[in-house]
Each structure stands twice: as structure tokens, then as C-alpha cells.
Amino acid sequence: MRIGIVGATGAVGQETIQVLKDRGFPVTELHLFASERSAGKTTETAFGTITIEPFSVDAARGMDIVFLAVSGDFAKEYAPQIAAEGGAVVIDNSSAFRYDDAVPLVVPEINGRRALGQKLIANPNCTTAILLMALAPLHEAFGVKRAIVSTYQAASGAGAEGMTELEQGARQYLAGEPVTASKFAHPLAFNLIPHIDSFQDNGYTREEMKVLWETRKIMEAPEVLLSCTAVRVPTMRAHAEAVTIETRHPVTPAAAREVLAKAQGVTLADDPANKLYPMPLTASSKYDVEVGRIRESLVFGETGLDFFVCGDQLLKGAALNTVQIAELLV
Amino acid sequence: MRIGIVGATGAVGQETIQVLKDRGFPVTELHLFASERSAGKTTETAFGTITIEPFSVDAARGMDIVFLAVSGDFAKEYAPQIAAEGGAVVIDNSSAFRYDDAVPLVVPEINGRRALGQKLIANPNCTTAILLMALAPLHEAFGVKRAIVSTYQAASGAGAEGMTELEQGARQYLAGEPVTASKFAHPLAFNLIPHIDSFQDNGYTREEMKVLWETRKIMEAPEVLLSCTAVRVPTMRAHAEAVTIETRHPVTPAAAREVLAKAQGVTLADDPANKLYPMPLTASSKYDVEVGRIRESLVFGETGLDFFVCGDQLLKGAALNTVQIAELLV
CATH class of the missing domain: 3.40.50.720 (NAD(P)-binding Rossmann-like Domain)
Known part of the structure; x- marks a missing residue:
């Protein structure tokens, strides 16, 4: 072709x-x-x-x-x-x-x-695509009612220039020089910036709203409630997300793992005893999105889960x- | 004395x-x-x-x-x-x-x-102390029913050796050398590690459980439900936390800002239009904990808030x- x-x-x-x-x-x-x-x-x-x-x-x-x-x-x-x-x-x-x-x-x-x-x-949007690799199979199996998402987004979300600026900023920081910023709103090296894309009237950034809008459209689930905090972090090219969900039907970590183990494009990285959990270090340059830290939510009990996902922003995210x-x- | x-x-x-x-x-x-x-x-x-x-x-x-x-x-x-x-x-x-x-x-x-x-x-615990500077006044004013916390914890949480290891790791990374780790479970430079303290039987780390246990004890609120995901990030000495709360009484961002503006030890950093929000860059070496990104929660509506806090781990955290x-x- x-x-x-x-x-x-x-x-x-x-x-x-x-x-x-x-x-x-x-x-x-x-x-x-x-x-x-x-x-x-x-x-x-x-x-x-x-x-x-x-x-x-x-x-x-x-x-x-x-x-x-x-x-x-x-x-x-x-x-x-x-x-x-x-x-x-x-x-x-x-x-x-x-x-x-x-x-x-x-x-x-x-x-x-x-x-x-x-x-x-x-x-x-990259954050949505990475999230949904885990969220959509769980939604199909258990029905997602509410989702709370906190992101840890890599410099690559701002393109090659974003990665260059992070690398340059880290060099400046280590040399004791002022860290300059032009691609990001503030210096990113050794910092966190809770500001990705423009702010909307409701106080959310457009990046945060995209995760809600796109999740509803792709999962064909306009009833899902979702709140996101999007944070740029000093990593290179893999986005991570901490996710808490409330489900319609009871769910256990074991049942969730079973669903995710069968999901295409997902790698279970969920063996804490062996220090295995999703990380940019292991998810970068991989096609699959890593899912781990799966546990019963302490706020939603038997109809809730907490988990952590990490995927390559330039690959599954784009x-x-x-x-x-x-x-x-x- | x-x-x-x-x-x-x-x-x-x-x-x-x-x-x-x-x-x-x-x-x-x-x-x-x-x-x-x-x-x-x-x-x-x-x-x-x-x-x-x-x-x-x-x-x-x-x-x-x-x-x-x-x-x-x-x-x-x-x-x-x-x-x-x-x-x-x-x-x-x-x-x-x-x-x-x-x-x-x-x-x-x-x-x-x-x-x-x-x-x-x-x-x-440092994460709890920083969180409660915002959460406790909000609890007193509006009654916190549920809290979901995702942390962005600095290397200083592992002491001076943690900061040294991050700095050394960043130098190794930038020199194209393998990044070594001994203080942390994995290399931290340009990475994220969702693992702080030891894992408990329920899948949460002890660090995550501490935030629940200590919040209940300090706020004298054993009924509060709280779920935490604790993540080590490549920053030096200020912890940040993305927080979603469900309240007993209706709350608005304006009412929350009014409460937090009066709270001792808190600086409101909540003017997104001027790129003002909590960040390690601005919260490090400060006594006050920064609170910002205050907005109505999209999952809990009028009885919910999302916000972001950042405080110096070695100062208010210790x-x-x-x-x-x-x-x-x-």
C-alpha cells in the first residue's frame, strides 16, 4: 500500500x-x-x-x-x-x-x-489509549461506574522537543545552572507540572477532560463518571496512571487479573513480592501496556479496585x- | 532548653x-x-x-x-x-x-x-502530614467521607542517600551508562517506582496504609475511607499528591479556597491562568504546604473536590x- x-x-x-x-x-x-x-x-x-x-x-x-x-x-x-x-x-x-x-x-x-x-x-489521546487498555476490559466484565485517574506523563507527550528540553534541563540542574523552559510551562527536570494543555472554565485542563470525553466515546459508555488529574513528570516516553474504579458488579483482584491476562495488548506486571509492577523503565519501547498493583479499593470495597498502568506514549499512545x-x- | x-x-x-x-x-x-x-x-x-x-x-x-x-x-x-x-x-x-x-x-x-x-x-509519616494540611481543614468544614490519594514522592523520603542516588542515577543516564540502584528497588532517574516501604497482604504498601491509619488517628475520624497509591518519582525533596474527596456536606471550589486561605501552614497556589499551582520547584525549602488545582470533582459532583498539594518532605514532612x-x- x-x-x-x-x-x-x-x-x-x-x-x-x-x-x-x-x-x-x-x-x-x-x-x-x-x-x-x-x-x-x-x-x-x-x-x-x-x-x-x-x-x-x-x-x-x-x-x-x-x-x-x-x-x-x-x-x-x-x-x-x-x-x-x-x-x-x-x-x-x-x-x-x-x-x-x-x-x-x-x-x-x-x-x-x-x-x-x-x-x-x-x-x-495518549493517556486515554493507555488507560483504556486496562479500563475497557474491566468495564466489559464488571461495569465501571466511576473512575479516578492521576497521571504521571512523560516528556515525549510534548514531542521530541519535550524530551530534549527534559534532558537539557537535567544537565543544567546537575551543573548547578538555572533550568530553562520553553516547551513546558516550567522547568520539568526534577520537578512536576500539574498542567498539560490549556485550562478550561471548570478548572480542569483540556488534557484531563479529553480522558473523560474519549473514554465515554470509545467505551460507548456515556454514563461513566471520570475525574482526572494530569501531571507532567520528568520521565522520557512512558506515561503511567494511578487508577481507582468503582464497579457496578462485585470484583476481586483475582477476577480482574484473570480478565486482564486475557486482554490483548496488556501485560500483567503484578508480582510485588518480586518487585514487578508497571514502570516507565520496563514499559518504554514496548507495544503492550503494563498493568499491576491490582488491589481491592479501600474506598469502594468489593465493588472497587485500585491499579497502576504504564505504557509507551509514543507507541500505544500514538x-x-x-x-x-x-x-x-x- | x-x-x-x-x-x-x-x-x-x-x-x-x-x-x-x-x-x-x-x-x-x-x-x-x-x-x-x-x-x-x-x-x-x-x-x-x-x-x-x-x-x-x-x-x-x-x-x-x-x-x-x-x-x-x-x-x-x-x-x-x-x-x-x-x-x-x-x-x-x-x-x-x-x-x-x-x-x-x-x-x-x-x-x-x-x-x-x-x-x-x-x-x-511525611505524606500524611503534607496531605492533612489541606485535608483536615476541609474535613472540619465539609466532612470528608472518602479520599483517593495518588502520591508523587521525592527521593528525600529515602534520606540523603536517596537524593544522592537520584542525582548519581541522572548523571549515569545522561552519560548513557546503566543506572545503578541500591537505596531504591529500581533505578529512579527518569523512572517511576510504585513501591515505597514493604507490601502488605492486602496488596497495599505499608506507606499507603500509613496514610489511612494516620489520617484517621490525627483527624480523630475512624470512619473516613481512604485509598492511596504511593509512587516514588525523580524529584529531590518535595512530595506532591493528587487528591479526590467525597464530602458529607456540599462544597464548592470557592468555599474550599476560603477555608484553605485561612488554614495555618497552607499557601494557596491556585491561579492556573498565571501558571500558579503546587510544584516541587516552588514548594521545596518552604515551610508552608502548597494547595491548588482546586475544582469540583467530576465523579462526586457537588459533594466532591479534586485538588493537588505539594510540600517539602524534609520540612513539614519531618x-x-x-x-x-x-x-x-x-
Whole structure:
């Protein structure tokens, strides 16, 4: 298939190329599109040396599938043009179409059928995708009534520049120099920033609201109550989340483990006696999302669980999920 | 007053000396006790150059107040001997006596009266003390029914060696070397470890259970339900906590802010439009605990709040609180 990646020089774009290769996606042509600044440059990829092309709607429409790893504004303007009658299928990483009832929002393991026959498909927010790998199977088995989520989000959520800024900041800190910040609202090295995306009128950030909105849409469960606190932490590329749920039906940690052990794309990392639990150190660069620290909730009792998840933000949180969506369409 | 500090060379011991000086505590003699290894060495302190003494029960009994900044095992053995008839008042940082009904567990702003006339007083776990600076005033005003707490705990919780290991680990990481770990269960630099203290049969760590046990004891509220996930994060010395509460009485963010603005030892850091919220960067080395991100809970509605707290683990989480207890006794 003729594959186009728009935003190919960014962190997600780069991961998408690698995932296509690693999973043996049937790529016949690979076109990498980026800004005018990068156009004409060559880049080494798993598919060989490729010259970056300037983006044009016509070129993108000539593909079978186009991955958009760009801003919401760009997607909003160009995705419909690329996907229009006779154009390519568009899989969009941005939030531009996620809340559009006419556009499916897809995590293949959960609601992959929604992608079939569609020309424009939205990829969820990274935090949501990682959360739902555990939450959706538990919802199916026990019915999730309420969820409280506290996130530990890696620098990669702000792209390659975010990771560079964290690394540079750590070097500055260790050298006793002031830590500078431009990508993040404050210095991130050796700090925590409870501020991701813009603040809404209700005091929640848009990042926090996305987790609620997207969870309801993907699980097709508008009745689920969910509150999120999203915190940027000084890790590189895996997001972690502490989750407490209240369920409709009684649940035990053992029953939850049984459900999660069967869930596709999930690795149980839940053996505290052997110091095994989800961590960025072990979840980074892995396709599966790690789930562990599963225990009865001390606030919801027999209809509640506490657990911890960790997944690679650039993979299940972005590139991997989009390639999995593409695989549904082959 | 004649003051003794046992464990004077550790991170908490060092902070205690500084806090005594900074707050103008009426110190007439300062005796620093440490292990045989350190005894005889001199140390520069805010009170001048002091020679470290080897610990002995008799020497400690000769003080007016003794701060124990040592292990629970040491405290269990020696605290009762130091405090026995004719001895000194003991303020113990360890968990040895926190759950003993006969020993008060004190945060001066909350239950300071419990310390009066006592010879042995326990200082709470750092995470609990920082949490309660916000939770206790809210409990008094609105009645806390349930609390869900996710922590972001700094390396200082494992003492000076914890901070050194994090710094060394960050240097190793940035140099592309393997990150070594001995104080922590896994490398902490650029990682998260959802494991603090030992695991209990119910799947919670002892650190997580301490927050429940100590909250109930200090707030004198055995009916409060609380579930905690305690996570070590790569920050140096301030703990942060994401908190969701369900209250008995209706609460609004504005009403909560009004209560917290009046609470002693609390700084409201709650102006998202100006990027003001609790962070280790701003809470470190401060006496006050920062509270912010106050908003209506999306799972508990009008009887619920979400908020974020951050406080210096070595100060309100340890040294400051013990000196404040001592101030009650002067």
C-alpha cells in the first residue's frame, strides 16, 4: 500500500515509520511529508533513505493511507480534503476530530469495528489509549461506574522537543545552572507540572477532560463518571496512571487479573513480592501496556479496585495505535 | 532548653538543626548524637561547630527535649528509656509509636493539644502530614467521607542517600551508562517506582496504609475511607499528591479556597491562568504546604473536590513538624 506520513520528522512520525517496518505492514511506497523547512532533506529510515516531500493535498490524496502526526489546526483544515471522494484514508493523531460524532475514535483492541469502511479515523489521546487498555476490559466484565485517574506523563507527550528540553534541563540542574523552559510551562527536570494543555472554565485542563470525553466515546459508555488529574513528570516516553474504579458488579483482584491476562495488548506486571509492577523503565519501547498493583479499593470495597498502568506514549499512545488502525483496513 | 538530636548527620537531623535556628527556638545546649562511626567528628551547624557524641540513654535523658531522626527499631528500644520518669521529652520521627493508642500522633496545626503534657510524641509519616494540611481543614468544614490519594514522592523520603542516588542515577543516564540502584528497588532517574516501604497482604504498601491509619488517628475520624497509591518519582525533596474527596456536606471550589486561605501552614497556589499551582520547584525549602488545582470533582459532583498539594518532605514532612511540636511544649 502507498503510505504517507505527514509530520514525518516529529517523534510520533519517526515512531510510525519504525512500527510500520517492525510489524511488517505491506508498504509498497512510503512518502514522508513535513514542513517546507524539512522538505528536500533526506532521512534514514527503516525503509531506507527517503527524501522529505513538501506537503500538498494532491500528493496526499494519491496515497492509500495517510497518517497525520501534526497539529489539530492542520488536521482540521486538510484531513477532510485528503479523505474526500477518491482520496486517501486518513488516520489522524490530533484531537481535531475526536469529538465529532461522525468520526470514529478507535483503539483497535476495544472498538476496532468502528474503523471499517471509514475514510477519516481519529486516534485517541495518549493517556486515554493507555488507560483504556486496562479500563475497557474491566468495564466489559464488571461495569465501571466511576473512575479516578492521576497521571504521571512523560516528556515525549510534548514531542521530541519535550524530551530534549527534559534532558537539557537535567544537565543544567546537575551543573548547578538555572533550568530553562520553553516547551513546558516550567522547568520539568526534577520537578512536576500539574498542567498539560490549556485550562478550561471548570478548572480542569483540556488534557484531563479529553480522558473523560474519549473514554465515554470509545467505551460507548456515556454514563461513566471520570475525574482526572494530569501531571507532567520528568520521565522520557512512558506515561503511567494511578487508577481507582468503582464497579457496578462485585470484583476481586483475582477476577480482574484473570480478565486482564486475557486482554490483548496488556501485560500483567503484578508480582510485588518480586518487585514487578508497571514502570516507565520496563514499559518504554514496548507495544503492550503494563498493568499491576491490582488491589481491592479501600474506598469502594468489593465493588472497587485500585491499579497502576504504564505504557509507551509514543507507541500505544500514538504510533502503534495508528498502525493497528491501518492494519484493520488492509 | 537542652536539645538532643539523635541521627543528627542524616537529612532530617540536619534540617532539624536548621529549623531550630531559623525559628529562634530557645536552645541553651545542643547535643548531636549519631552512630559510633560519626562520633567524635565535628560538624558545622547554624549553632556553630559541634562535636558529634555517641548516643547513650543517660546522655539523652539529660536533655529537655530529644528529637529522634532514626529507624523505628532504634526508637522502639530507646524512646521509652529516654522518656521514662525523670528523663527527656521525646519527639520521634519513626513509625514505631504512631499506631500506639497511648502515644499522641501530632500535626500542631491540627491536633497540637494532644502533645501537651506528654513525654513521648510521634511525628507522622511525611505524606500524611503534607496531605492533612489541606485535608483536615476541609474535613472540619465539609466532612470528608472518602479520599483517593495518588502520591508523587521525592527521593528525600529515602534520606540523603536517596537524593544522592537520584542525582548519581541522572548523571549515569545522561552519560548513557546503566543506572545503578541500591537505596531504591529500581533505578529512579527518569523512572517511576510504585513501591515505597514493604507490601502488605492486602496488596497495599505499608506507606499507603500509613496514610489511612494516620489520617484517621490525627483527624480523630475512624470512619473516613481512604485509598492511596504511593509512587516514588525523580524529584529531590518535595512530595506532591493528587487528591479526590467525597464530602458529607456540599462544597464548592470557592468555599474550599476560603477555608484553605485561612488554614495555618497552607499557601494557596491556585491561579492556573498565571501558571500558579503546587510544584516541587516552588514548594521545596518552604515551610508552608502548597494547595491548588482546586475544582469540583467530576465523579462526586457537588459533594466532591479534586485538588493537588505539594510540600517539602524534609520540612513539614519531618523536621519542621517536630520542631513545631517542641514549640508547643516550651
